[in-house]
Amino acid sequence: AQKVTQAQTEISVVEKEDVTLDCVYETRDTTYYLFWYKQPPSGELVFLIRRNSFDEQNEISGRYSWNFQKSTSSFNFTITASQVVDSAVYFCALSDRDGANSKLTFGKGITLSVRP
Amino acid sequence: GAVVSQHPSRVICKSGTSVKIECRSLDFQATTMFWYRQFPKKSLMLMATSNEGSKATYEQGVEKDKFLINHASLTLSTLTVTSAHPEDSSFYICSAREWLLSSYNEQFFGPGTRLTVL
Numbered sequence: 450a451q452k453v454t455q456a457q458t459e460i461s462v463v464e465k466e467d468v469t470l471d472c473v474y475e476t477r478d479t480t481y482y483l484f485w486y487k488q489p490p491s492g493e494l495v496f497l498i499r500r501n502s503f504d505e506q507n508e509i510s511g512r513y514s515w516n517f518q519k520s521t522s523s524f525n526f527t528i529t530a531s532q533v534v535d536s537a538v539y540f541c542a543l544s545d546r547d548g549a550n551s552k553l554t555f556g557k558g559i560t561l562s563v564r565p
Numbered sequence: 566g567a568v569v570s571q572h573p574s575r576v577i578c579k580s581g582t583s584v585k586i587e588c589r590s591l592d593f594q595a596t597t598m599f600w601y602r603q604f605p606k607k608s609l610m611l612m613a614t615s616n617e618g619s620k621a622t623y624e625q626g627v628e629k630d631k632f633l634i635n636h637a638s639l640t641l642s643t644l645t646v647t648s649a650h651p652e653d654s655s656f657y658i659c660s661a662r663e664w665l666l667s668s669y670n671e672q673f674f675g676p677g678t679r680l681t682v683l
Contacts, residue, residue, distance in 0.1 A: 492658075494679045
């Protein structure tokens, strides 16, 4: 069975601080996909990144960066110089190997509050 | 591209009535659609997976007769909450997947529908 653990439930930082959101996953598949989504107060999920299990390169996109380590089954997300607009719930998700009905398993989410 | 819409965005109904929520893929053909439920401050829980033209596959614990799913066309899936009760109040989110678009297994999410049952 697949499982995604986001041990942090709520994080509060002051603007311009860096913050790392942790994600640990479990799967028996050798091919799988990892995702991060942002859910602002409006409720709509915003796709941030997708990573397949064969690509362990870290990725940077502006103030966002992701660290994927298969050895520790982790896919952590760092926001550099956080801003108030980053306040949201962040979900890490796991999908098994590609297939028409393959499902997304979500973590419980981390509520990030960025204070001015 | 890859836009998914939901209608209505918000609905309030009386206990015992049925509510239909529509999920549409606007610029692609959705071979598979998923329905999720999210309680306040909780994660998304998959309710069912539907493929166009066939019956939905429900997750364990989800009542098929309570949550009717129809995926009659490649751009539309509907979720009907029958005889709604206050405990059905939740945020319902659909997502859609098109085989060719989703070479990386991505689902495109709708904006969600907030259901309140009085």
